[in-house]
Amino acid sequence: MKPTCKAILLVEDDQVDAMTVRRALKELHVTNRLEHVENGEEALAYLRDSGRERPCLILLDINMPVMNGIEFLQAVKAAPELKRIPVVALTTSDEQKDKVETFELGVSGYMHKPVDYRQFVEIIRTIDAYWTVSETPL
Amino acid sequence: MSSSTDVTEYDRFFTLSLDMLCIADFNGYFKQLNPAWEKTLGFTIEELKGKGFLEFVHPDDQEATIAIAQKLTTEGGSTVSFENRYLCKDGSYKWLSWNSTVSLEKQLYYAVARDITERKQAEDAQREIAERFRQLAENIREVFWLTSPDKNQIFYISPGYEELWGRTCESLYQQPRSFLDAIHPDDRERVIAAQPKQIRGEYDEEYRIVRPDGSVRWVRSRAFPIRNEFGEVYRIAGLSDDITRHKQAELALVAARELAESIVTTIQEALVVLDADDRVISANRVFYRVFRLTEEETLGQVFFELHQRQWDIPVLRQLLTEVLPQQRKVDAFELQHKFPGIGSRTVLISARLIEGASNRSALTVLTLLNITGRKRLEAEQARMIHELESVNEELTNFAYVVSHDLKAPLRAIGSLADWIAADQQDRLDAEGQEHLRLLIQRVRRMDALIDGVLRYSRIGRIGEAAVEVDLNEVLHEVIDSLAPPAHIAVRVASRLPSIRAEKTSIQQVLQNLIANAIRYLDKPQGRIEIGCADQGASWRFSVADNGPGIEARHFQRIFQLFQTLNPRDRVESTGVGLAIVKKIVEQYGGQVWVESALGQGSTFFFTLPKTINKTPKGEAK
Numbered sequence A: 001m002k003p004t005c006k007a008i009l010l011v012e013d014d015q016v017d018a019m020t021v022r023r024a025l026k027e028l029h030v031t032n033r034l035e036h037v038e039n040g041e042e043a044l045a046y047l048r049d050s051g052r053e054r055p056c057l058i059l060l061d062i063n064m065p066v067m068n069g070i071e072f073l074q075a076v077k078a079a080p081e082l083k084r085i086p087v088v089a090l091t092t093s094d095e096q097k098d099k100v101e102t103f104e105l106g107v108s109g110y111m112h113k114p115v116d117y118r119q120f121v122e123i124i125r126t127i128d129a130y131w132t133v134s135e136t137p138l
Numbered sequence B: 001m002s003s004s005t006d007v008t009e010y011d012r013f014f015t016l017s018l019d020m021l022c023i024a025d026f027n028g029y030f031k032q033l034n035p036a037w038e039k040t041l042g043f044t045i046e047e048l049k050g051k052g053f054l055e056f057v058h059p060d061d062q063e064a065t066i067a068i069a070q071k072l073t074t075e076g077g078s079t080v081s082f083e084n085r086y087l088c089k090d091g092s093y094k095w096l097s098w099n100s101t102v103s104l105e106k107q108l109y110y111a112v113a114r115d116i117t118e119r120k121q122a123e124d125a126q127r128e129i130a131e132r133f134r135q136l137a138e139n140i141r142e143v144f145w146l147t148s149p150d151k152n153q154i155f156y157i158s159p160g161y162e163e164l165w166g167r168t169c170e171s172l173y174q175q176p177r178s179f180l181d182a183i184h185p186d187d188r189e190r191v192i193a194a195q196p197k198q199i200r201g202e203y204d205e206e207y208r209i210v211r212p213d214g215s216v217r218w219v220r221s222r223a224f225p226i227r228n229e230f231g232e233v234y235r236i237a238g239l240s241d242d243i244t245r246h247k248q249a250e251l252a253l254v255a256a257r258e259l260a261e262s263i264v265t266t267i268q269e270a271l272v273v274l275d276a277d278d279r280v281i282s283a284n285r286v287f288y289r290v291f292r293l294t295e296e297e298t299l300g301q302v303f304f305e306l307h308q309r310q311w312d313i314p315v316l317r318q319l320l321t322e323v324l325p326q327q328r329k330v331d332a333f334e335l336q337h338k339f340p341g342i343g344s345r346t347v348l349i350s351a352r353l354i355e356g357a358s359n360r361s362a363l364t365v366l367t368l369l370n371i372t373g374r375k376r377l378e379a380e381q382a383r384m385i386h387e388l389e390s391v392n393e394e395l396t397n398f399a400y401v402v403s404h405d406l407k408a409p410l411r412a413i414g415s416l417a418d419w420i421a422a423d424q425q426d427r428l429d430a431e432g433q434e435h436l437r438l439l440i441q442r443v444r445r446m447d448a449l450i451d452g453v454l455r456y457s458r459i460g461r462i463g464e465a466a467v468e469v470d471l472n473e474v475l476h477e478v479i480d481s482l483a484p485p486a487h488i489a490v491r492v493a494s495r496l497p498s499i500r501a502e503k504t505s506i507q508q509v510l511q512n513l514i515a516n517a518i519r520y521l522d523k524p525q526g527r528i529e530i531g532c533a534d535q536g537a538s539w540r541f542s543v544a545d546n547g548p549g550i551e552a553r554h555f556q557r558i559f560q561l562f563q564t565l566n567p568r569d570r571v572e573s574t575g576v577g578l579a580i581v582k583k584i585v586e587q588y589g590g591q592v593w594v595e596s597a598l599g600q601g602s603t604f605f606f607t608l609p610k611t612i613n614k615t616p617k618g619e620a621k
Helices: A015-027 A040-048 A069-078 A096-104 A117-133 B004-016 B035-041 B059-075 B117-139 B160-165 B169-174 B178-182 B185-194 B244-266 B285-290 B303-309 B314-327 B372-423 B430-458 B471-482 B503-520 B577-587
Strands: A007-011 A033-037 A057-060 A087-091 A109-112 B020-025 B030-033 B078-087 B093-103 B108-115 B143-147 B154-157 B204-210 B216-227 B233-242 B270-274 B280-283 B329-339 B343-354 B363-370 B467-470 B488-492 B498-501 B526-534 B538-545 B592-596 B602-609
Touching: A007 A015, A007 A040, A015 A033, A015 A117, A015 B372, A033 A040, A040 A069, A057 A069, A057 A117, A069 A087, A069 A096, A096 A109, A109 A117, A117 B372, B020 B035, B059 B078, B059 B093, B093 B117, B143 B160, B154 B169, B160 B169, B160 B178, B160 B233, B169 B178, B178 B185, B185 B204, B216 B244, B270 B285, B285 B363, B303 B314, B314 B329, B314 B343, B314 B363, B343 B372, B372 B430, B430 B577, B467 B471, B467 B503, B471 B488, B471 B503, B498 B503, B503 B526, B503 B538, B503 B577, B503 B602, B577 B592, B577 B602
Parallel strands: A007 A033, A007 A057, A057 A087, A087 A109, B488 B526
Antiparallel strands: B020 B030, B020 B108, B078 B093, B093 B108, B143 B154, B143 B233, B204 B216, B216 B233, B270 B280, B270 B363, B329 B343, B343 B363, B467 B498, B526 B538, B538 B602, B592 B602
16 A cells, blocks of 8 residues: 555454454555454444544445445445545455445445455455555545 | 702701801802801801802911812812811901811712810910920929839939039930939938838938039939829929038038037036026036036026026126126126135136127127136245245345355454464474364365355346357357366367357356366376257257266266265365256256266266247346
């Protein structure tokens, strides 16, 4: 990730999945701070908290309690000040329906969480590489 | 008249005779006439006496009269029944028949004439009648005939015979019984047996005639006995008409009636015909059976009063007495009613109002189809479909649950095991490390199994549009994607057809079969051959390999979900591939099977109908 982008917001209810992301980022020497919230509602609260820095990327799980990823996306994309933050869906679902729905809500990418940790690391590596090269409007 | 005494006696007779007597001389002049002349011709004897008889003879008869007179004067002798016409005083003529003789010695004619005018007129009238009969008989199309009672003689046959029988009248005169030869073999015996009826006047037969050209005509023949003055039948008169058209119409009518009757008796609907007063005119067997009525209880009864007024249902009464007269027809009206005698029934009612021909009033044709059973079945079916839909819904949810709720913890287990192996490497002995490796391997296997379940459950659930698929192209792509190792030769034996199907599913079938062949190949020179045969209504595809082969007892098992023949540690397999192949092929209405012998390689076959009527089960839910 670009060093100018300070934080990555991880919206993930599964503790181990969160650990996996954290560990992979660390392994890949990604220096950006990782902010972890457990569902969509918390994520929205984080984003609307003026005291906090806006993240440069949101890694979003879809299947979560309280407010799931789809509902969160609907809220974010409806908010002019939030809608330009790139969101990458990071999910277990391989359902066509979920992919269509998330892309219609303007996600920047859709990643399938692999069972194998090494593969997980490769996916995070790709995300990191992409957002290092890609320009963002922020 | 030789003596004078005789003269007086003869004179008496002469004046008394009713016949006309006269004496004339050879010069043709009347010398003596009796009073009968006055009575017959109207002239007085004085007006006639001394006149030449020729001047009274009709001009047309004069020549013959002169000739016969001359013959008498030259040869003598007498004439009998010479006929000519004589002028009357009123200008008319009368026919006279003459008996004459001459006396050559005295040069005199002696003649007796009788008035035969009436007989002549009767003869003329008869001739006229005979002529009219001939004209009639020869011009009517009907055949008129006159025979002896024993049929061995033909007195008359009208020319119509030639037209109808196709045989000459002459041939019938020659052989009076030959008309029988033309009668159709099926009718001939009956007609011959009926001949004696002719004498009794009861003969009236219809039969077929086969004409020489092979055409068949229907004939109606009637005969009438003719009696002589003693009351004996001495002739048979007869009339034969061509009734072919009438007969054909009659046969067509019979056929139409039979057809109508067979329809009425075979249809599944109960059928009743009602007159304008709603009385039952007729009903078919189904009606009696289904509604438990007998013919006696039904016919002539008012429909609504049948079966203790069971049919007096307001909605039905309204249908027949109000709706039908307006709309002329009612189609498939569903009547649900609880009948006191037979219980609750659902009846599909159709009715037609048929205008009666001229003197008949309108008829109502009513059909009633008991659909109680069908209704129950439909309800049952709807319930089952609903049940099936909810099961399917559950399955969809189940697949979703499997993918999320089982995979997440599995992933956690995998990650944690990986980290322990990495972070605690120094503290774990070789056995511990091996256990962790096996643990991670099993996590991967379970992941693959879950994926297999998802793939399997997705078939048919997720619809894709059927398109024209060129199987040659698809096969090429599949082989490319599988990238078979160098020692395995994949050959396509025949050109494949194009079919209409969902491309992905066909791709999956070929991919799974070929991937299996590659995976299990145990020979240094592997061969895989893909073929296709045209079976008329379907295509039969085959994927043959020279791999290890499969025992016959496993032929069924391998197509079941999660069934594998090798320990999973040796060959990583989920046991989903062939189950998916089977599910897809069967969804298209095809079949899949294997032919194999251990050590001889295997050939997997599957068929696909050329016209596929697969209805995708809706789009992704």
